[in-house]
Amino acid sequence: MVYQKKVQIETRGHGDVHDLTRQVARAVAESEVDAGICHVFNVGSTGAIGCIEFEPGLQRDVHEMLDQLIPAAREYAHEQTWHDGNAHSHLQATMLSQSVTVPIRHNELVLGTWQQIFHLECDVRPHRRTIIVTVTGE
Amino acid sequence: MVYQKKVQIETRGHGDVHDLTRQVARAVAESEVDAGICHVFNVGSTGAIGCIEFEPGLQRDVHEMLDQLIPAAREYAHEQTWHDGNAHSHLQATMLSQSVTVPIRHNELVLGTWQQIFHLECDVRPHRRTIIVTVTGE
């Protein structure tokens, strides 16, 4: 059994974080899949998806950590050709990952109490992001 | 076909590493799935799961690398609210990932000879960790 749903969010640019858990949980409920897995994927290579405790402190920490490890102010080969100022956005999203997979049990996401599914905008400009949620199981 | 199993491990706190390969392989055998994928997920946002050559050197290197990239001794917004001293634990587990997916062929995990599935405790205190293994395929 497969259920697929498109979720759209509007981001305000670099460092903007969204909690996707409710929208993903709704897709799982609609799927009527009792046991299986749920895959959440950002279409496009400058948006990241992962799991974190979704509280205001960590929402800031996660993109500050990425900016420290992969800063905007460094020389990147990507910039020499494209001059769009977002090489670090690509690298950050690739390092964090552009998707996450979560188990489903009793038609619900299996997540810890302080474990949510988030989207992080890594690009330097706002985007309308398309996220594909795919539920497989039985 | 879906088979799901809960695996529990006791961790001793930050940097403790466990080889999950045997327990995951047993779940695959029990599933009787011939071809498909096996998803291994840590419930909770301060434990990480990945693949590595499970030998004593790399067991140490992997958490030392994370401590160097995302050190405990830095100012994190998470700490200003929660004061639980584990902001770096959250960020490390998010960066490494809290799950891994491995292919199944002939009812066995497809892994290289020196490629094992590991759990890394990123939190500062011991935990009883629940890991959900979900096998899907036919």
Next chain:
Amino acid sequence: MVYQKKVQIETRGHGDVHDLTRQVARAVAESEVDAGICHVFNVGSTGAIGCIEFEPGLQRDVHEMLDQLIPAAREYAHEQTWHDGNAHSHLQATMLSQSVTVPIRHNELVLGTWQQIFHLECDVRPHRRTIIVTVTGE
């Protein structure tokens, strides 16, 4: 429905990057799966797989970023036992991830225009790499 295919590539050693998108797309077409997910896995713990805009600049940036974060020239516990000079290769592949999962819709990979599936050789020597593509869905 499950379809599995082995893809092989020859790498020239550390930092060599391959675009896997066409070969993975072909496996999806062959699978005749209309909706589902496609899992792409590197057998072996020193090769990485992810999604990125596959253009010459970022092909260089992605491995230079990893070499900066996890340099060869550092003391690793792995080296003290194995002396094979590739501790950083293991750690880089573990951090980036050895697999990626992409959604399938209308029997095609759902990817952004500038979002491709790549393989990065992290090891210090050339390899014949085996990549397992597993398509599940209906």
